[in-house]
Amino acid sequence: MIELNHISKVFPTRSGDFTALDDISLSIESGEVFGIIGESGAGKSTLVRCINLLERPTSGSVVIDGRDVTGLAGRELRELRSGIGMIFQNISLFQQRSVIDNVRFPATLKASSIGSGSAAEQASRARELLGVVGLAEKADAFPNQLSGGQQQRVAIARALMTSPSVLLCDEATSALDTLTTGSVLDLLARINRELGVTIVLITHSLFVARKVCGRVAVMEAGHVVEQGSLQDVFDHPRADVTKALLGIETGKEVA
Amino acid sequence: MEWASAFFDKYGLLLAQGSLDTLVMVLASTLGAYLIGVPLGVLLTVLAPDGLKPNRAASAVLGWVINMARSIPFIILLVFLIPATRALVGTSLGVQGAIVPLVVSAAPFVARMVEQSLAEVDGGLVEAAQSMGASTGQIVTKVYLREGLPSLLRGLPITVITLLGYSAMAGTVGAGGLGDIAIRYGYQRYQNDVMVATIVILVAMVQLVQSAGNLLVRKLDRRMHA
Numbered sequence: 001m002i003e004l005n006h007i008s009k010v011f012p013t014r015s016g017d018f019t020a021l022d023d024i025s026l027s028i029e030s031g032e033v034f035g036i037i038g039e040s041g042a043g044k045s046t047l048v049r050c051i052n053l054l055e056r057p058t059s060g061s062v063v064i065d066g067r068d069v070t071g072l073a074g075r076e077l078r079e080l081r082s083g084i085g086m087i088f089q090n091i092s093l094f095q096q097r098s099v100i101d102n103v104r105f106p107a108t109l110k111a112s113s114i115g116s117g118s119a120a121e122q123a124s125r126a127r128e129l130l131g132v133v134g135l136a137e138k139a140d141a142f143p144n145q146l147s148g149g150q151q152q153r154v155a156i157a158r159a160l161m162t163s164p165s166v167l168l169c170d171e172a173t174s175a176l177d178t179l180t181t182g183s184v185l186d187l188l189a190r191i192n193r194e195l196g197v198t199i200v201l202i203t204h205s206l207f208v209a210r211k212v213c214g215r216v217a218v219m220e221a222g223h224v225v226e227q228g229s230l231q232d233v234f235d236h237p238r239a240d241v242t243k244a245l246l247g248i249e250t251g252k253e254v255a
Numbered sequence: 256m257e258w259a260s261a262f263f264d265k266y267g268l269l270l271a272q273g274s275l276d277t278l279v280m281v282l283a284s285t286l287g288a289y290l291i292g293v294p295l296g297v298l299l300t301v302l303a304p305d306g307l308k309p310n311r312a313a314s315a316v317l318g319w320v321i322n323m324a325r326s327i328p329f330i331i332l333l334v335f336l337i338p339a340t341r342a343l344v345g346t347s348l349g350v351q352g353a354i355v356p357l358v359v360s361a362a363p364f365v366a367r368m369v370e371q372s373l374a375e376v377d378g379g380l381v382e383a384a385q386s387m388g389a390s391t392g393q394i395v396t397k398v399y400l401r402e403g404l405p406s407l408l409r410g411l412p413i414t415v416i417t418l419l420g421y422s423a424m425a426g427t428v429g430a431g432g433l434g435d436i437a438i439r440y441g442y443q444r445y446q447n448d449v450m451v452a453t454i455v456i457l458v459a460m461v462q463l464v465q466s467a468g469n470l471l472v473r474k475l476d477r478r479m480h481a
Contacts, residue, residue, distance in 0.1 A: 054382065054385060054386060078388035078390060079388065081386055081387060082387060082388035086387075088382075088383060090377075090379045092377065092383040094398070094401070094402060095402060096401055096402050096404060096405075096476075096477045096478070097477070105397075106388070109384075109387055109388055109390075109393055109397075111388030111390075142477045162388075
């Protein structure tokens with residue numbers, strides 16, 4: 001379970017402090033697909049980056065499976081991160097490495113004893129994961145030879161290399177077309193179901209949230225304005241921003 | 256033809272020795288410049304305000320030292336460094352004596368080029384590696400240097416060719432090599448044929464270096480295999 005307790009993040013800027021996250025508390029259960037929805041600039045990416053501490057909260061705490069990880073540094077921090085997979089909107093595959101070397105990459109860091117193994121073990125696990133994402137035959141290709149959807153599948157395989165218990169998805173399908181988005185989301189849902197990986201998914205798209213999320217939180221201007229089961233939030237929206245998002249989706253005017 | 260064969264009989268050995276000296280000077284100083292310049296370029300990148308280990312003071316001092324070294328014209332650096340060169344390699348003359356000032360002048364140049372190449376590496380890749388638990392050292396070697404390799408290699412012929420030019424200047428203060436020959440025979444004895452020969456050799460060297468560099472990039476940049 002991931003607990004975010006009273007997380008705030010303030011960025012100092014030339015024109016004064018900017019509060020990106022303002023006292024956010026959320027808890028994400030093990031094994032669920034949790035969606036964080038909101039317009040760009042709402043603070044979704046900053047929030048999800050607090051989970052693996054790519055972003056240090058200014059105040060508040062991050063507790064994972066009962067352990068406060070907020071202050072971790074060095075070796076312990078790297079070990080924590082190797083247990084949390086992450087995929088990105090801009091995919092970020094290493095262009096100078098083959099597909100299989102991209103997938104192997106996290107294991108070669110030896111950030112934790114889990115999933116490291118010998119070169120041969122790494123290669124066989126990487127091939128297995130490429131099979132899971134349906135790209136076994138592309139092992140020796142290079143990223144620029146693949147389509148956007150295929151590249152994101154490789155990134156998913158890479159994120160799974162160290163057998164993480166959590167997968168963070170930062171607008172992972174936003175750069176993909178609709179059909180590809182659907183198939184990548186199906187893959188994420190299958191990973192959640194079959195491997196039991198907890199998924200935290202950020203999106204501005206209600207279509208994406210509807211397709212895979214069990215529970216969602218809606219963010220606006222650094223605040224979580226409402227949260228609950230997908231059904232509840234979408235059927236009985238209370239916050240104006242949720243109503244507005246749903247209104248845009250259905251094309252109906254929202255009072 | 257008779258003229259050519261007479262010319263080669265007379266100057267062939269001299270030009271061959273000069274070419275060899277120039278090559279040794281340029282290759283040795285390129286190696287030295289990269290041994291110093293690459294770590295400096297990495298430091299510039301890592302210590303920068305948006306780098307992995309931002310350090311305003313260290314990065315400002317380093318930048319200032321590099322700019323200082325780069326702002327001294329080579330011909331002046333050459334003379335200025337004579338005592339240091341003597342202390343380091345025992346002589347300020349010949350090929351050996353030229354390598355010290357060549358390295359000192361090229362290392363900061365290489366550092367800036369390396370910084371430039373590493374800046375081209377997508378920040379998303381650095382963040383991705385961080386999210387996997389990579390250490391700063393791993394990010395430098397496995398992400399910056401690896402992903403920046405094609406760009407780094409494109410800088411290599413630029414450095415070699417710059418050093419080729421500088422090595423000719425070093426010739427004026429007794430370093431030997433083609434520059435020395437061009438000055439002694441072409442300038443001081445009005446033997447234009449010898450000077451033209453050195454120019455032809457230098458032009459050929461530059462072309463060769465650039466072509467070899469391009470070939471290397473084509474072979475090693477995996478993005479071009481599509």
